[in-house]
Amino acid sequence: MKRLLFALLLMSSTALGARAPETLPDPAQEARAQALQKEFRCLVCQGESIDESGAPLAADLRRLIREHIARGESDAEITHYLVARYGDFILMNPPVQSNTYALWAAPFVVLLLAAGTGGWIVLRARTRARETSAQ
Amino acid sequence: MTGEIGQLALCLALALACVQAAAGLWGLKDERAAGVASGAALGMFVFVALSFGALVVGFVTSDFSIADVANNSHTLKPLIYKITGVWGNHEGSMLLWVLVLSVYGAGIAFLKRGGLRLTSAALGVQGLLAVAFILFILLTSNPFARLDPMPFEGLGLNPLLQDPGLAFHPPTLYTGYVGLSATFAYAAAALLTGDVDRAWARAARPFMLIAWIALTLGIAGGSWWAYYDLGWGGFWFWDPVENASLMPWLVATALLHSALATERTGAFRTWTLLLSIMAFSLSLIGTFLVRSGVITSVHAFASDPKRGVFILLILSVAILGALALFAWRAPKLESGTAFEPTSRETTLLVNNIFLVTALGVVFVGTIYPIILSAFGTRLSVGAPYFQLFFAPIFIALMIVLPFGPRLAWRRGDLLAAFRTLLPALGVAAVAGVIVLAAASPRTLVGAGAFAVAGWVIGASAVDLVARVRARTFAIAGFAAVLAHAGLGITLMGVAGTNLWRSEALEVLAPGETMTVGRYTLRFDGVKGVAGPNYQAAHADIDILKDGAVTGHLAPERRMYPAEGQETVQTAIRTTGLEDLYVALGDDRGQGRWTLRAYVNPLAPLIWLGAGVMALGGLASLWGRVRAMFFAQDKEPAALAPEAV
Numbered sequence: 001m002k003r004l005l006f007a008l009l010l011m012s013s014t015a016l017g018a019r020a021p022e023t024l025p026d027p028a029q030e031a032r033a034q035a036l037q038k039e040f041r042c043l044v045c046q047g048e049s050i051d052e053s054g055a056p057l058a059a060d061l062r063r064l065i066r067e068h069i070a071r072g073e074s075d076a077e078i079t080h081y082l083v084a085r086y087g088d089f090i091l092m093n094p095p096v097q098s099n100t101y102a103l104w105a106a107p108f109v110v111l112l113l114a115a116g117t118g119g120w121i122v123l124r125a126r127t128r129a130r131e132t133s134a135q
Numbered sequence: 136m137t138g139e140i141g142q143l144a145l146c147l148a149l150a151l152a153c154v155q156a157a158a159g160l161w162g163l164k165d166e167r168a169a170g171v172a173s174g175a176a177l178g179m180f181v182f183v184a185l186s187f188g189a190l191v192v193g194f195v196t197s198d199f200s201i202a203d204v205a206n207n208s209h210t211l212k213p214l215i216y217k218i219t220g221v222w223g224n225h226e227g228s229m230l231l232w233v234l235v236l237s238v239y240g241a242g243i244a245f246l247k248r249g250g251l252r253l254t255s256a257a258l259g260v261q262g263l264l265a266v267a268f269i270l271f272i273l274l275t276s277n278p279f280a281r282l283d284p285m286p287f288e289g290l291g292l293n294p295l296l297q298d299p300g301l302a303f304h305p306p307t308l309y310t311g312y313v314g315l316s317a318t319f320a321y322a323a324a325a326l327l328t329g330d331v332d333r334a335w336a337r338a339a340r341p342f343m344l345i346a347w348i349a350l351t352l353g354i355a356g357g358s359w360w361a362y363y364d365l366g367w368g369g370f371w372f373w374d375p376v377e378n379a380s381l382m383p384w385l386v387a388t389a390l391l392h393s394a395l396a397t398e399r400t401g402a403f404r405t406w407t408l409l410l411s412i413m414a415f416s417l418s419l420i421g422t423f424l425v426r427s428g429v430i431t432s433v434h435a436f437a438s439d440p441k442r443g444v445f446i447l448l449i450l451s452v453a454i455l456g457a458l459a460l461f462a463w464r465a466p467k468l469e470s471g472t473a474f475e476p477t478s479r480e481t482t483l484l485v486n487n488i489f490l491v492t493a494l495g496v497v498f499v500g501t502i503y504p505i506i507l508s509a510f511g512t513r514l515s516v517g518a519p520y521f522q523l524f525f526a527p528i529f530i531a532l533m534i535v536l537p538f539g540p541r542l543a544w545r546r547g548d549l550l551a552a553f554r555t556l557l558p559a560l561g562v563a564a565v566a567g568v569i570v571l572a573a574a575s576p577r578t579l580v581g582a583g584a585f586a587v588a589g590w591v592i593g594a595s596a597v598d599l600v601a602r603v604r605a606r607t608f609a610i611a612g613f614a615a616v617l618a619h620a621g622l623g624i625t626l627m628g629v630a631g632t633n634l635w636r637s638e639a640l641e642v643l644a645p646g647e648t649m650t651v652g653r654y655t656l657r658f659d660g661v662k663g664v665a666g667p668n669y670q671a672a673h674a675d676i677d678i679l680k681d682g683a684v685t686g687h688l689a690p691e692r693r694m695y696p697a698e699g700q701e702t703v704q705t706a707i708r709t710t711g712l713e714d715l716y717v718a719l720g721d722d723r724g725q726g727r728w729t730l731r732a733y734v735n736p737l738a739p740l741i742w743l744g745a746g747v748m749a750l751g752g753l754a755s756l757w758g759r760v761r762a763m764f765f766a767q768d769k770e771p772a773a774l775a776p777e778a779v
Contacts, residue, residue, distance in 0.1 A: 038519075039519070041517060088515075111492040125474045126475055
């Protein structure tokens with residue numbers, strides 16, 4: 001298995017140029033690939049995107065993304081393809097959909113609650129301060 | 136024999152913990168019981184230390200009749216990793232947890248802050264925690280369980296953990312996590328005694344500070360360890376385990392600020408109590424997340440559902456019990472504080488609003504996928520989610536921050552404060568313009584981040600100048616100056632690394648070169664090197680400048696045969712303002728290897744800033760220690776008004 005992977009690695013490296021096996025020749029496309037690979041999770045590691053991970057699966061996915069870019073697909077098409085294949089779990093950034101509304105709303109709810117309570121405390125303390133100074 | 140000594144000592148510690156809990160709580164009725172509780176706390180510390188010492192001896196002598204040693208050690212491991220390996224596994228790390236708990240218990244008993252009744256009740260609460268956690272160890276995670284027949288060789292330690300970081304990171308982090316138990320115990324004690332005035336906050340302050348300093352250093356140390364050990368140049372991954380340590384830190388930071396107001400003017404008494412309960416609750420939740428196997432990572436050594444259920448039980452009882460106590464007592468609190476909206480109290484409140492919001496983001500982002508997975512949906516919440524919210528929250532926090540120390544308690548003058556801060560505004564403008572003019576790629580975000588960092592650091596400089604002019608050199612007075620400047624320094628590091636990092640990934644044959652940033656690297660080949668318990672592929676790389684060699688880097692890949700795992704040893708060359716970071720990738724045959732290189736501008740500032748923040752905490756702690764031992768009765772008066 002390891003030998004097979006190794007052979008595959010060598011083949012892909014010859015296909016894409018001997019010096020830089022994991023980069024695209026067109027700098028604009030390469031920049032797109034680098035931006036895109038930060039958006040997907042390495043499925044076998046914890047908390048790392050495939051951009052950061054040293055796992056073989058991540059390397060495969062990086063290559064996959066470049067193949068699709070070289071074929072002229074858009075970022076949305078590639079994302080759609082990967083989500084269809086691996087599920088929502090592959091997205092570093094959770095999508096906004098019915099089961100994540102609570103997740104995306106939570107920070108705003110907490111901020112509103114905290115700011116509301118804080119504002120109430122300040123107003124009460126001010127009233128008290130004015131009362132004492134009036135006496 | 137060592138195993139039996141350790142086991143017996145731990146059982147005796149359990150008995151003493153029961154005595155401590157019972158006598159401590161009895162002390163609410165009869166202060167004379169406080170003496171018994173204190174004695175039990177000191178005794179418990181001695182027996183837990185003995186038990187821990189026995190485990191250390193087991194590891195050092197490679198006593199493989201102890202299952203924990205056999206599963207996690209190896210005769211060929213260097214001595215330092217035999218010792219640090221004691222807490223590089225589930226059972227040993229829980230024993231370390233209890234050891235730190237007993238040290239804090241002994242500290243409370245020894246210092247007797249806040250009077251006998253308060254001390255006694257705090258010891259009672261600490262005792263209950265000790266009973267729960269020692270029972271957890273004895274019933275589900277006994278480090279002294281025997282193995283028969285005894286194996287000839289151990290299974291070894293995860294090579295990722297065979298690093299000097301293991302000597303530093305877990306003990307520091309536990310000092311922080313568990314230190315919050317002392318604050319929790321004092322808060323609960325205050326609720327139990329019904330004396331919820333300022334005394335308890337003052338009594339708990341040194342423990343709060345120690346915990347915060349340790350958490351700051353522990354988190355920063357862990358982040359640095361991940362940075363140099365994992366090999367892809369990142370320093371924070373928003374991994375659930377990292378989040379588990381960040382949450383108590385955010386609350387502890389909020390608590391330090393809120394308790395400041397409680398101590399000085401009696402403001403926010405209810406809120407400070409609640410934060411103390413929350414801070415330790417989050418430590419417990421962190422322990423649960425990491426130790427239960429709910430999430431898998433390098434930190435979660437073994438997962439056993441029994442353990443998870445047990446910790447969940449401890450956690451629920453502790454949190455719900457404390458909240459019930461709070462709900463029962465807090466309404467009786469008279470909230471008589473009065474202050475104007477332009478006052479230091481308000482700025483501390485704003486600080487708390489932002490920190491609690493940041494906590495909400497981390498908490499929801501960490502828990503959400505776990506809850507969804509219970510319903511069969513797999514979803515990941517990664518770095519982009521956290522960064523999206525964290526950046527604006529912290530920027531807003533840091534824009535308000537400089538006003539805090541400049542405003543007086545109760546009623547401050549905003550205009551006067553702003554006038555004294557004009558030089559800081561100048562620093563901010565200069566920093567922003569320089570970044571806009573000189574940095575490439577040019578970003579408005581970068582200019583904004585540096586302007587905010589300049590604003591905060593400039594404000595610290597303004598305070599510093601004012602102190603020097605007024606000739607007030609009390610060390611505690613520099614606490615806020617340092618801590619706030621540290622935050623600014625860290626922000627520069629984070630922004631610099633994220634915005635201007637360059638990276639390169641190439642396959643090189645010996646003699647070939649690659650460029651990354653303004654560096655040219657020449658690969659001089661890889662040779663095999665044997666370590667004490669590993670085989671390394673050792674790369675030689677020269678840094679070239681105009682054809683001349685200006686430096687040398689030697690990244691490695693190490694294979695640990697005992698554990699059957701590989702690790703990456705990165706090579707980092709730092710100028711203090713910039714890191715050149717190289718990791719060796721895989722062997723591509725015929726002497727060709729993959730090399731990953733990064734230039735991380737300002738990366739060292741991330742950890743420098745954290746260190747400066749911790750120094751600020753130390754300065755404040757120094758003020759308390761001085762007051763404790765040299766001017767016992769003058770403690771609050773001995774502090775400068777600006778002291779944290």
